[in-house]
Amino acid sequence: MDPSLHPNAVYVAEAVYAAPDDAADGHGFDNASYRTYERTGGLAQGAFVIEPSGVTERGMPAVAAWAAMDPTVRLAEVRVPGEGAFWVASHGAQIAGGRWRYSYAIFNLNSSRAAAALAVPRGFQPGAFDMTFPRAHSGELRSNQPWGVNQVGDLVVWSAPQFQSDDNANAILWGTTYSFFFETAAPPVDTQGTLLLFRPNGGPSSLTLPIRGPKATGAPDTSIECLAIANSGGTVGSLLPGVFNGASNTLGLTVTGLPAGSVGYVLTSRQPGFSSLPGGSSGNLCLSGSIGRYVGANARIASSAGAFSVTANLSALPQPLGPVAVQPGDTWYFQCWHRDQSPTGPTSNFTASLAASF
Numbered sequence: 001m002d003p004s005l006h007p008n009a010v011y012v013a014e015a016v017y018a019a020p021d022d023a024a025d026g027h028g029f030d031n032a033s034y035r036t037y038e039r040t041g042g043l044a045q046g047a048f049v050i051e052p053s054g055v056t057e058r059g060m061p062a063v064a065a066w067a068a069m070d071p072t073v074r075l076a077e078v079r080v081p082g083e084g085a086f087w088v089a090s091h092g093a094q095i096a097g098g099r100w101r102y103s104y105a106i107f108n109l110n111s112s113r114a115a116a117a118l119a120v121p122r123g124f125q126p127g128a129f130d131m132t133f134p135r136a137h138s139g140e141l142r143s144n145q146p147w148g149v150n151q152v153g154d155l156v157v158w159s160a161p162q163f164q165s166d167d168n169a170n171a172i173l174w175g176t177t178y179s180f181f182f183e184t185a186a187p188p189v190d191t192q193g194t195l196l197l198f199r200p201n202g203g204p205s206s207l208t209l210p211i212r213g214p215k216a217t218g219a220p221d222t223s224i225e226c227l228a229i230a231n232s233g234g235t236v237g238s239l240l241p242g243v244f245n246g247a248s249n250t251l252g253l254t255v256t257g258l259p260a261g262s263v264g265y266v267l268t269s270r271q272p273g274f275s276s277l278p279g280g281s282s283g284n285l286c287l288s289g290s291i292g293r294y295v296g297a298n299a300r301i302a303s304s305a306g307a308f309s310v311t312a313n314l315s316a317l318p319q320p321l322g323p324v325a326v327q328p329g330d331t332w333y334f335q336c337w338h339r340d341q342s343p344t345g346p347t348s349n350f351t352a353s354l355a356a357s358f
Contacts, residue, residue: 074211
């Protein structure tokens with residue numbers, strides 16, 4: 001905190017209130033708040049003097065301050081169905097030598113299941129892997145062993161021992177934030193990562209994360225557009241790009257953040273748009289013009305983790321007058337429509353939309 005080393009530093013303080021009655025009433029997801037501080041003077045009784053520099057941001061964890069200060073940071077709340085929530089912040093920054101540094105911060109707000117592995121796209125020529133985490137102390141039995149890191153196919157995977165082999169492994173427990181870093185030669189796009197949960201309880205074993213990550217060779221540029229309205233599960237639905245296969249001219253698409261068991265299908269158009277609550281829906285339609293339905297053929301049912309996947313045939317995307325092939329230079333927009341519930345009965349909703357430039 002020496003101001004001569006960090007003259008423009010901003011510090012972020014966070015408070016989390018853990019109240020059993022509040023959580024039992026379904027209000028356990030807004031209990032973190034943060035406030036920014038700055039160094040204002042010298043030492044007082046051996047401690048640095050800091051003063052608040054902003055108002056308290058109620059209901060938002062400290063990791064949200066990163067996104068508030070830098071609009072290129074991708075921030076998302078991801079919930080474990082019927083359990084708890086993680087906040088995920090991610091960023092890609094260009095550095096010297098035509099390379100990019102990727103940073104990921106994972107905050108466990110209130111999940112007792114914790115997390116013990118993170119997988120993200122590795123891009124081209126990855127290296128300089130690192131992580132930071134809070135250390136166990138004062139007799140706590142939890143391990144302080146850093147996670148191992150490996151390249152598995154097209155992914156970079158950080159991981160700790162799983163619960164079955166060490167129930168005191170260094171997992172992301174509730175109330176803690178872990179950060180992960182690496183460098184690659186690939187520029188950033190909006191894509192997906194995977195968080196592996198630590199403690200088993202019969203629910204989903206992993207969560208799909210909306211993140212900024214390295215673009216795969218030959219894949220389209222992708223970006224999340226036109227953010228969605230929270231659905232009845234308290235989550236904001238996302239539509240994320242998966243594997244691009246140039247040989248078969250296909251693009252995987254993953255829908256995540258839906259209410260478990262809800263029926264949905266993927267729409268596509270060459271024009272973005274915005275229609276609030278169309279046809280009595282509880283969400284926003286972010287497409288316009290000629291809109292095709294059932295990308296990947298047929299509707300799907302969301303898993304217990306609130307997700308499903310389809311494969312888009314880029315040689316024949318559905319359109320009202322018949323299939324259309326994607327051409328070089330095209331930008332197509334994708335969005336998922338899904339069934340939902342409202343206080344007054346059945347309704348529908350939409351995820352955020354995804355732009356893909358080929």
